Amino acid sequence: MRRILIVEDEEIIRSALRKLLTHADYDVSDAGSVDEARSHYELDGFDLIISDLRLPGAAGTELIRLAPETPVLIMTSYASLRSAVDSMKMGAVEYIAKPFDHDEMLSTVEDILERTAPVAAASPADDTNQHEATDGDPSRIMFGQCTAMQSVFTLIRKVAPTETTVLINGESGTGKELAARALHQLSPRARQPLICVNCAAIPESLIESELFGHEKGAFTGAVSARTGLIEAADGGSLFLDEIGELPAEAQARLLRVLQESEIRKVGSTQSRKVDVRMIAATHRNLRAMTKTGEFREDLYYRLNVMQIRIPPLRERNGDILGLAKRFLQAQGQRMGKPDISLSPDAMRALELHRWPGNVRELENAIERATILSDDNMITPALLDLDPDASEVHIPAGLLEEDNPAPSPDPQSSNDLSLEDYFQHFVLENQDKMSETELAQKLGISRKSLWERRQRLGIPRKKSN
Structure with missing residues (x-):
């Protein structure tokens, strides 16, 4: 042990x-x-x-x-x-x-x-069987028995041993970070660090400093020099989640890292070589974003050497109950309910649900039901699934159109729901307000603003 x-x-x-x-x-x-x-x-x-x-x-x-x-x-x-x-x-x-x-x-x-x-x-013989010792299979990290996920696993096995830059596409909650971890763990860089960065969660004013580091005095508040996340990943892998949210200036700097394998800290005149394997992920259509100027075309082609698409849960026939039972077993052990199970009606409800939040939504539903259950049987009521989500699903491609959907008619604002009001307000004001100002006006955090943008499919405007 x-x-x-x-x-x-x-x-x-x-x-x-x-x-x-x-x-x-x-x-x-x-x-x-x-x-x-x-x-x-x-x-x-x-x-x-x-x-x-x-x-x-x-x-x-x-x-x-x-x-x-x-x-x-x-x-x-x-x-x-x-x-x-x-x-x-x-x-x-x-x-x-x-x-x-x-x-x-x-x-x-x-x-x-x-x-x-x-x-x-360690022994000389062990070095020749390094991949066998670690099992060499993405299924140790991700679960998927359907044809679509088996294709993903096959692609990961082929790409992981290379130095190729990988772009992972998939809706929120599908497990893009797990795919990145599998790529890193099955690569020759597995003993080196994997640095994971959510580009959308870092304020725009700090993202260049976080990624590339800064010198002392580079800006107000820079009281000492700092190492950036890219440099921290030197020798290992860097996973940039939601790369479509990177500001234009950071995109230009990242392009140089991919082209020249070097970084320059904010406020420095000296460049430094780095050896980093780049893995990026996004739920957005980067190709469409290049046409609107939101994403650099040259950076897109540098990132899109090898693309892996993680299918949404609604396309993974046969995996829903398998995932649910794995989550249920884990939650049951943690909460002292090892014999807890799903009723036939609950299993049917899980299979019929459209899962707009994908695997993350499924895991949350199982955890919630496990907490609320008074006996060892989970019913549909305990799962508390949104019935609207089972009737309608907005295709991912619709969220990536060059022009967002027209705003609701201001004359009918009295009839707007909270979500309608949010969408109307953001689309009307995002050209003249920063993300921080939008969040303050709406009375929510920047993180909540970003999460609602994702859920409603409202792209964030990029400053030129």
């Missing part, structure tokens, strides 16, 4: 993580600080250490020095993202941003343990 040490000062997080990993058959110990961990345990005796970045006393990165033979996974909030990148430069094997979901944590832990396990028993 693999031994894992959790170092986290918040008892709620520490307890939840301990239960999660214990249910996954790991031998788990925990501590509230670096000093407590050092005094109570032999740190090099663990297979993995999971530590918060900010702890009372010494920082979590101190464990990298104290346990040089043990991989360290750093947990951090988005506000500390840059510090997490610095921690990877210090030797952390990976970082995970809070809040994380259970599947993300388990997938990351499994990935690290599989990557580092061969090191302990």
Whole structure:
């Protein structure tokens, strides 16, 4: 049994993580600080250490020095993202941003343990069978028994060992990041970091600094030099999710990375060579965006060397119940309901639903139903599926038209629903307001604004 040490000062997080990993058959110990961990345990005796970045006393990165033979996974909030990148430069094997979901944590832990396990028993013969040792199959990371997903797995197996840039297309919630993890884990770069970046979640004013880094004094607030995410991925892979949301300036800089394999920090006059395998993903039609000027055509052709399309859940006949049962088994174990199951009516409801939110929506429905169930049987009522989503689905291509749908008639604004009002307001004001201003006027966060744009298919205008 693999031994894992959790170092986290918040008892709620520490307890939840301990239960999660214990249910996954790991031998788990925990501590509230670096000093407590050092005094109570032999740190090099663990297979993995999971530590918060900010702890009372010494920082979590101190464990990298104290346990040089043990991989360290750093947990951090988005506000500390840059510090997490610095921690990877210090030797952390990976970082995970809070809040994380259970599947993300388990997938990351499994990935690290599989990557580092061969090191302990390395031999010349092992090197010749590196891919066999890691099983070499995307199905370890993604589930899919239908023909469409088997085709995806075949393509991943062929592309992963190469250095080819990959563009992953798919609707939100289909598992594009899992496909990127499979590409990285089955590649020769598997022992190096995979840096995942959601381009839509970073404010436009900070995205160049986050990706490329900056020098001290490059702009107001740059009190020290920082390493960018691209440089942090040097030797490994960089996954740029929602790349269609990149501002024009960042697109030009990224093109140079792809063409010349070099970066220049914001405020610097010197370039630096980097060795990064680029994997990008989007739910939008980048080719159509090149015609409207929202996306650089030369960057599109650089990214679109090899394209992998992840099918939406409604096209994966036979996979819905398989995924549901896997999620149900995992949730049942976590919540102490190992015998929980789906009623025949619930299974039928799952198969009939159109799943606009795809696999993510299915997972959320199963988790919600598991929490609400008073016995060991899940009924359609507990799933609480939106009936409208089963009747109508907006095709993905419709969301990518060059011109958005016309705004509702202002004269009928009294009859608008909340979603209609949101769409009307955004389309009417996005040319003269920034994303921050739009969010403030609507009384929501920028993240909520982005999520609603995705759900309603409202493209974000790019500044020239």
